[in-house]
Amino acid sequence: MISYIIPGRKAISLFTKQLDEEKGRANNIKDKTNRLSVLTALKSVSEKLRTYHNRTPNNGLIIYCGDVMKKNGQGIKKLMICFEPFKPLNITMYKCDKHFYVDEL
Numbered sequence: 560m561i562s563y564i565i566p567g568r569k570a571i572s573l574f575t576k577q578l579d580e581e582k583g584r585a586n587n588i589k590d591k592t593n594r595l596s597v598l599t600a601l602k603s604v605s606e607k608l609r610t611y612h613n614r615t616p617n618n619g620l621i622i623y624c625g626d627v628m629k630k631n632g633q634g635i636k637k638l639m640i641c642f643e644p645f646k647p648l649n650i651t652m653y654k655c656d657k658h659f660y661v662d663e664l
Contacts, residue, residue, distance in 0.1 A: 560625030561600045562660040564652040567619040571608050574615075577653065578605045585655075597655060599637070600624045607641055619648030623659045 565574055582601050588594035604624050611620070623640040644664075654660045 560627075560656060560659050561597075561604055561623070562652065562654045562656075563604060563620075563622040563624075564648060564650060564663055565615050565620045565622075566648045566651060567615055567617045569615050571611050571613060571615065575605055575608050578608070581653070581655070596626050600626075600655075603637070603639055607639065616643040618644050618646060621648075621664070625659070 563574075578601050582598060585594060585597040585601060588597060604622055607622060607624075608620075621640075621642055621644060623638070625638060626635045627638045628634075629636055648663075650663060652660065652663060
């Protein structure tokens, strides 16, 4: 699961470059299922960032993306939550882990 927090009015290209570097590292994940999940999430986040063109929104951007268990416990589904916070962000955070990081919210 990817948690990505980006401050406002920053160049999108900086963050897409970081994600491209993470894709290179993710290719080294030994477990095939985990590797494919991470690579898919990174690709989805990169594509979402590209919809913002040159700069992040004024207050910043928060993106959560990953595979989560369905409510009935049978199977997984891809989840992406992307939003502009109601007050400006001054931090950058990228985490790829087994859970979403929401402490900064």
